[in-house]
Structures are given as C-alpha cells and as structure tokens.
Amino acid sequence: MRLLSRLLFYLLVAFIVVYSVFPFYWAVISSFKPSDALFSANPSFLPIPFTLDHYKNVFLQANFGRNLLNSLIVAGGATLLSLFLGVLAAYALGRLPFPPKNAVLYIVLAMTMFPQISVLSGLFILLRATGLFNTHLGLILSYLLFTLPFTIWVLTGYFRGLPRELEEAAYVDGATPLQTLFRIMLPLTGPGLVTTGLLAFIAAWNEYLFALTFTVGDRVKTVPPAIASFGGATPFEIPWGSIMAASVVVTVPLVVLVLVFQQRIVAGLTAGAVKG
Amino acid sequence: MLTLRQTRLAWALVLPTLLVVLLVAGYPLAQVFYWSFYKADIAFVEKPEFIGFENYLYLLQDPDFRLAFWNTLRFTVVSVSLETFLGLAIALVINSRFRGRGLVRTAILIPWAIPTVVSAQMWKWMLNDVYGVVNVLGVKLGLLSQKVAFLAKPELILPSIIAVDVWKTTPFMALLLLAGLQLIPEELYEAASIDGASRWQQFWTITLPLLTPALVVALIFRTLDALRVFDVIFVMAGVNPATKSLAIYNRQVLIDFQDLGYGSAVSVAILVIIFVFVLLYMRSVGREVVR
Numbered sequence: 001m002r003l004l005s006r007l008l009f010y011l012l013v014a015f016i017v018v019y020s021v022f023p024f025y026w027a028v029i030s031s032f033k034p035s036d037a038l039f040s041a042n043p044s045f046l047p048i049p050f051t052l053d054h055y056k057n058v059f060l061q062a063n064f065g066r067n068l069l070n071s072l073i074v075a076g077g078a079t080l081l082s083l084f085l086g087v088l089a090a091y092a093l094g095r096l097p098f099p100p101k102n103a104v105l106y107i108v109l110a111m112t113m114f115p116q117i118s119v120l121s122g123l124f125i126l127l128r129a130t131g132l133f134n135t136h137l138g139l140i141l142s143y144l145l146f147t148l149p150f151t152i153w154v155l156t157g158y159f160r161g162l163p164r165e166l167e168e169a170a171y172v173d174g175a176t177p178l179q180t181l182f183r184i185m186l187p188l189t190g191p192g193l194v195t196t197g198l199l200a201f202i203a204a205w206n207e208y209l210f211a212l213t214f215t216v217g218d219r220v221k222t223v224p225p226a227i228a229s230f231g232g233a234t235p236f237e238i239p240w241g242s243i244m245a246a247s248v249v250v251t252v253p254l255v256v257l258v259l260v261f262q263q264r265i266v267a268g269l270t271a272g273a274v275k276g
Numbered sequence: 277m278l279t280l281r282q283t284r285l286a287w288a289l290v291l292p293t294l295l296v297v298l299l300v301a302g303y304p305l306a307q308v309f310y311w312s313f314y315k316a317d318i319a320f321v322e323k324p325e326f327i328g329f330e331n332y333l334y335l336l337q338d339p340d341f342r343l344a345f346w347n348t349l350r351f352t353v354v355s356v357s358l359e360t361f362l363g364l365a366i367a368l369v370i371n372s373r374f375r376g377r378g379l380v381r382t383a384i385l386i387p388w389a390i391p392t393v394v395s396a397q398m399w400k401w402m403l404n405d406v407y408g409v410v411n412v413l414g415v416k417l418g419l420l421s422q423k424v425a426f427l428a429k430p431e432l433i434l435p436s437i438i439a440v441d442v443w444k445t446t447p448f449m450a451l452l453l454l455a456g457l458q459l460i461p462e463e464l465y466e467a468a469s470i471d472g473a474s475r476w477q478q479f480w481t482i483t484l485p486l487l488t489p490a491l492v493v494a495l496i497f498r499t500l501d502a503l504r505v506f507d508v509i510f511v512m513a514g515v516n517p518a519t520k521s522l523a524i525y526n527r528q529v530l531i532d533f534q535d536l537g538y539g540s541a542v543s544v545a546i547l548v549i550i551f552v553f554v555l556l557y558m559r560s561v562g563r564e565v566v567r
Contacts, residue, residue, distance in 0.1 A: 009374070010374075012369060013374070016366055016383070016384065017379070020383045020386055020387055020447065023387075023395070023399065024387075024390060027398045027401070038407070041407075043409065088289040089293040092285070092286035092287075092289040093286075096282045097279050097282055098283060099283070111297065113554060114301075115547065115550055117522075117546060118543045118544070118550075119300075119304035119305055120526070120543065121530050121536055121539055121543060122304025122307035125536075126307070141296075144296055145300045148296060152293065177281065178285065205391065206392060206393070208393050208506070208507045208511075209507070224393040227391075227393050240401050240404075244398070247398060251391065251394055254389040258386065259382060266381075266451055270455040
C-alpha cells in the first residue's frame with residue numbers, strides 16, 4: 001500500500017516535469033530536424049536526422065542578429081536605468097525621513113497594476129513628438145513603465161531590512177548620507193540588486209506590445225515581434241524549423257539564467273508579490 | 277539638523293524617479309484622457325475636432341467592444357481558475373519532501389521563463405492541424421478519433437489558447453502558493469496528526485485557511501495579468517473575433533484603424549474595468565482580514 005502510493009506520487013511528479021518541459025524539448029528537437037523530417041506523419045522524438053540548416057537560415061537570411069542585438073541593448077538599457085533610478089529612490093523610501101513616502105509608494109504600486117495598453121496612444125504621441133519613435137532610447141524609456149516600479153518596490157523592502165546600527169556607525173564616523181548609501185548600504189543589497197535586475201531584464205527581454213508598436217522595420221525591432229512575424233520564402237509556407245531555431249536562440253539565455261539563479265528568482269518573485 | 281539634511285537628500289533621490297513616472301505614465305495617461313474627447317486620427321492627417329462624450333456614447337453600444345469584453349472575461353475566469361487549481365496541486369506536491377525535488381522546481385520554472393511570444397509559437401507548431409505533435413500523439417494514443425484543427429475551429433481556438441496560457445503561468449502560481457505553504461508551521465500538522473485528523477481533514481482545516489492570504493495575492497496578480505492579455509492571443513490568433521481581447525481590440529482601433537479619439541476612449545474604459553476589479557478584490561481582502 002505504501003509502496004503503491006509512493007509509486008503514484010512519483011508518477012505525478014514525472015507528469016508535472018514532462019508537462020512543464022516537453023513543449024520546450026519539442027521546440028529544441030524541431031529546430032534540429034530537416035524540413036522533410038519536420039513535416040512527417042510519423043515524427044521522431046529525437047533530433048534524427050540532424051541538421052543546423054534552420055540556425056544558418058535564421059542568422060543568414062533574416063535580420064535576426066540585428067534583432068538580438070536590439071533586444072540586448074533595450075533590455076540591458078532598461079535594466080541598468082531602472083536599477084540606477086530604483087536604488088536612489090528605494091534608499092530614500094526605505095531609510096530616509098521622507099514625508100510623502102506612502103504617497104510615492106502608492107503611485108509605484110498603482111503603476112505595477114495598470115495595463116500597458118492604456119497608455120499606448122499617449123506614449124505613441126510622446127515618442128513621436130520627441131523624435132524617439134523607432135529608437136532604442138524610446139523603447140528603453142517606455143519599458144521603465146514596468147521595470148522601474150517593480151525595482152523600487154522590491155529594493156525598498158531590501159533597504160528596510162538592513163540593520164539600523166550600520167548606518168548610525170557610519171554617521172558617527174562622519175559619513176554623509178550619500179556616502180553611507182554607496183559605501184555601506186549598497187554593497188549589502190547586492191543580492192537584491194541581482195534579483196531585481198534579473199527579473200527586470202527578463203520582463204524587458206520578453207516584452208512584445210511596445211516593441212511591436214513603437215518600431216518600424218528591423219533597425220530597432222527586438223526579438224519578440226520578429227519571431228511573431230517570421231515569414232517563409234513564400235507567404236504560403238510557415239517556416240516552422242526556422243521559427244523554432246529562433247525561439248530556442250532567444251530562450252536559451254533565459255533558461256540558463258533560471259538554472260543558475262533559480263533561488264534568487266523565486267525569492268524575488270515571491271517578495272514582489274507578497275509585499276505587493 | 278541631520279534629519280533636515282536627510283529629508284532634502286531624500287527628495288533629491290526620489291526626484292529622478294518622479295520625473296520618469298511623470299514622463300512615461302503621467303503625461304501619456306493625460307494624453308489618453310484628453311484625446312478620448314476628440315475625433316482625431318493618430319497620424320493627425322485631419323484636424324482634430326472636440327466631440328465631448330460622443331466616443332464614450334459610441335463605446336456603450338459598440339458590439340466589437342462588447343465582444344472583446346466577454347472574450348477577455350471568459351479567458352480570465354477560465355484560465356485563472358485552472359491555474360489556481362493546478363498551481364495549488366503542484367505546490368502541494370513540491371512542498372512534500374522527496375528525492376529530486378530541486379529538479380522539479382527547476383523544471384516548472386521553464387515555462388515561466390520562456391517569452392510569451394515564443395511559447396505561443398511553440399504551441400502553434402505543436403497544435404498544427406496536420407503535423408502537430410498533439411494531433412500525432414493524440415491519434416496514436418487513441419485520445420483523438422481524428423486530427424483536429426485546434427486553431428481554425430471557432431469553438432476550439434479560445435480553449436486552445438487558454439491551455440497555452442495555463443501551461444505558461446501555472447508555475448508562477450505554484451511558486452507563490454509554495455511560498456505560502458512554507459510559512460505554515462510544521463507543528464500544526466504534527467498536533468493534528470496526534471489528534472487523529474486525516475490528511476484530507478488537515479488540508480481543509482489547516483492548509484487552506486492558512487494559505488488564503490497567499491492565495492488571494494496570487495489571484496489578484498493573475499487576474500490583473502489575464503485582464504490585460506495581449507501577447508498569447510495576438511500571436512496565436514491575430515484579431516480573430518472569436519478570441520480578440522480588450523487589449524487587442526484597443527490596439528486594432530488605435531493602430532490599424534488609426535482612430536486616436538475612439539481608441540483612447542477604449543483605453544480609458546479598460547483602465548476603469550481594471551480599477552473596478554482591483555477595488556472588488558481589495559474589499560474582499562479587507563473583509564478576509566476583519567474576519
């Protein structure tokens with residue numbers, strides 16, 4: 001009886017793992033199969049026969065390299081900028097006497113809840129009026145809409161959790177508040193910075209609506225809209241092999257980040273949600 | 277003296293963020309409200325004309341808006357309930373001690389990390405009517421009597437997209453609920469076991485009540501996300517009337533039809549709908565706390 005329930009339990013666990021991982025596994029092996037094996041009535045569950053043609057196609061024919069670079073610039077820029085602004089604001093909100101603290105925190109919280117689509121037309125007008133439409137900077141600024149509030153929210157929590165004595169010791173030694181922030185407090189929030197940075201980067205890397213609407217052509221276009229609109233040699237055939245190859249290329253960095261920083265990401269997700 | 281200097285510093289530190297918030301949220305939001313009272317196209321080829329509440333009056337009887345609203349509501353209710361159910365089941369499994377637990381936790385993070393656009397394309401390929409692995413396996417294992425065009429049949433396309441969304445977002449739910457489960461003290465279960473409570477009774481009298489706060493937070497997060505759904509539906513079905521969500525309809529009006537005035541009114545309506553849901557949730561959470 002015990003053995004049976006143990007067996008059932010492990011079957012359930014196996015089911016959860018297969019359910020989570022199989023679609024990505026299928027994308028990976030599809031990306032390595034030649035087209036005739038891809039469109040077969042009896043597909044194999046291993047990448048046999050094996051080819052790198054789809055990867056070659058993706059990088060040679062399409063502007064995919066350009067899209068990847070754009071994604072890196074935009075997601076990296078949005079992450080760094082929101083970490084910089086976020087650290088300054090979170091230190092003030094978490095550690096300094098700041099009367100309108102709650103009002104600011106409420107604004108930040110409200111921003112995490114409101115829908116991107118609701119400011120689409122307003123941002124469109126703003127970007128066009130400032131000449132930032134179809135530029136990296138324009139996308140980076142619009143991404144701050146969702147990366148910055150999250151960063152501030154989580155980092156404020158981290159700063160609050162640091163012991164008071166450290167700060168007081170620094171003041172006694174004659175440090176200014178700004179020196180205290182950069183020399184004493186900031187190094188202690190290292191783990192928090194890594195976590196929020198990762199989550200902000202992933203959110204920006206995956207963003208689709210703004211990237212689709214605020215770019216024209218491939219000069220600034222990031223990977224998500226590029227993958228969504230991947231075309232074949234003729235408009236009638238969908239190049240599934242190439243789409244899967246491109247999908248694997250953008251997803252692998254994320255999967256690696258998840259494998260390496262698993263604990264941090266889980267902690268950050270739950271901190272952001274539990275406190276929010 | 278030090279306090280005064282600190283307050284001044286605090287203002288200086290928050291100022292850049294406030295400016296950014298004003299720029300990327302405040303100003304665009306004001307623009308959206310402003311243009312919702314105008315007849316204007318987004319490329320400004322014609323001169324904008326003030327028309328008062330006409331856009332809103334049209335919105336109240338716009339069949340496309342109503343359609344998008346019901347699609348969004350169906351999507352939200354079905355996908356969030358399935359995710360909660362599955363997420364809770366997975367969280368309970370991972371919360372018990374067994375070998376390979378870390379591996380399982382990593383595995384369920386994979387759907388979460390995959391960009392929504394990519395997961396939509398992956399599933400589109402898996403659900404392909406002829407070569408898709410779901411059809412091939414389904415027929416082979418006898419689960420399907422014949423191959424099904426999941427993404428072409430109007431009655432199957434929304435359920436298919438919901439299945440993709442559930443796959444992608446259940447891990448997030450499971451992780452939030454797992455965090456909640458780990459806060460429940462082990463001693464409670466030990467005491468209940470000594471008193472002879474069954475596992476099932478323990479679940480209803482200990483786990484569920486103590487998990488409620490985490491459950492409510494997770495529900496708020498997922499519902500808000502589902503109400504603004506865009507990526508997964510747009511990539512899998514475009515502006516198909518059978519699946520079109522509020523966000524998709526809004527972008528269609530703004531960008532495809534270039535209608536800045538009416539599109540802005542739709543944006544305001546979406547904002548109001550989301551706000552109402554937040555208020556409803558806040559009230560029920562408040563009641564939960566009072567109880």
